[in-house]
Amino acid sequence: MVQGKGISQAVIGRLPRYYRYLNTLCNAGTERISSQELSKLMHVTASQIRQDLNHFGGFGQQGYGYNVAYLKEEIAKILGMDTTKHVIVIGAGNLGKALLNYPNFSKNGFSFTGVFDSDPAKVGKSIGTLTVEDVKELPQYLKEHQVDIAVLTVPREGAEANARLLVESGVKAIWNFAHVDLEVPADVQVENVHLADSLMKLSYNYSAARK
């Protein structure tokens, strides 16, 4: 398989959506689909679909379309979901709990192996099969365990110090929910979910449509 190096983040950002639709089709028993049919379903042009997938080698056959199960598996591989990712969560509040309890993550190869908090009232409590550990134990934990992805669901104030600790301990991917842009070295991948930004954008579109 051709691995897409230097692919734009816009293309990468669309891959999970392809995966989601292919997964739904697969579960519904659909074996193959043309780019035209997929285009209708996803409300994107067939040419966009072909262009996006061509970055990774194509996968379609003229006159046959796409083999749904195969394409789904290939996109999963591209997204790195064919190998288990060990994920820890820092911040055991409602948002941290929501992510830990999200059933689809583990199905897709993301294995939550630890959860940490600084609040003594939360330390020792169970979330699913995990027990909340004191964030003071995190440096030692990071020495002893492979961590692929760390999730930051802490308030803005604690986020930067936690990010520094993660980076110093060799963690290379941070899923950041804190309402701040983290400063990290170039070899550390950060994906931000800025919920307030998303709500403000909706507020704009709602307000603009009513003028």
Added chain:
Amino acid sequence: MVQGKGISQAVIGRLPRYYRYLNTLCNAGTERISSQELSKLMHVTASQIRQDLNHFGGFGQQGYGYNVAYLKEEIAKILGMDTTKHVIVIGAGNLGKALLNYPNFSKNGFSFTGVFDSDPAKVGKSIGTLTVEDVKELPQYLKEHQVDIAVLTVPREGAEANARLLVESGVKAIWNFAHVDLEVPADVQVENVHLADSLMKLSYNYSAARK
């Protein structure tokens, strides 16, 4: 003030980030800032900042820069945050609770006025100052109350039926956390937060950087 009609979603998507930085500057007591300084802070080019803000009338003065408090207020107005938005949450799980307890939303003009769930174990429970109501009461609630934004934090299976009910009841903005793309009329604004998509994108970038 020039209201930006027909502005691209990319520009709109950057406004909340400007707001966030200006708010931090404001809280730190900074009175004015040049586009060069703001550019350094935000890691975007000064020309991008000027271009983005020019869509709405500029706000800067040659040789003076931007008045931080004024620019922050103007961006708040553009984002519709100068009028209170009444927000309800459908789905009182951990994610719904996290959003209801997020202190910054109310500060920014988003007032949570109702929360609904179909689970009898959740109905009647308190979340902050609200009491979880049975989702069966939602149609009646929507008749009697002004709702600007509805937040969908329900599983994928229930999302589409809830979205239909909201649309039929005249709700014009949906903040959708369900892992599905909603089909709504063109005058209904939807902003999606697809958490699994975001994690998959991070997984891709992490995996690609290690090859």
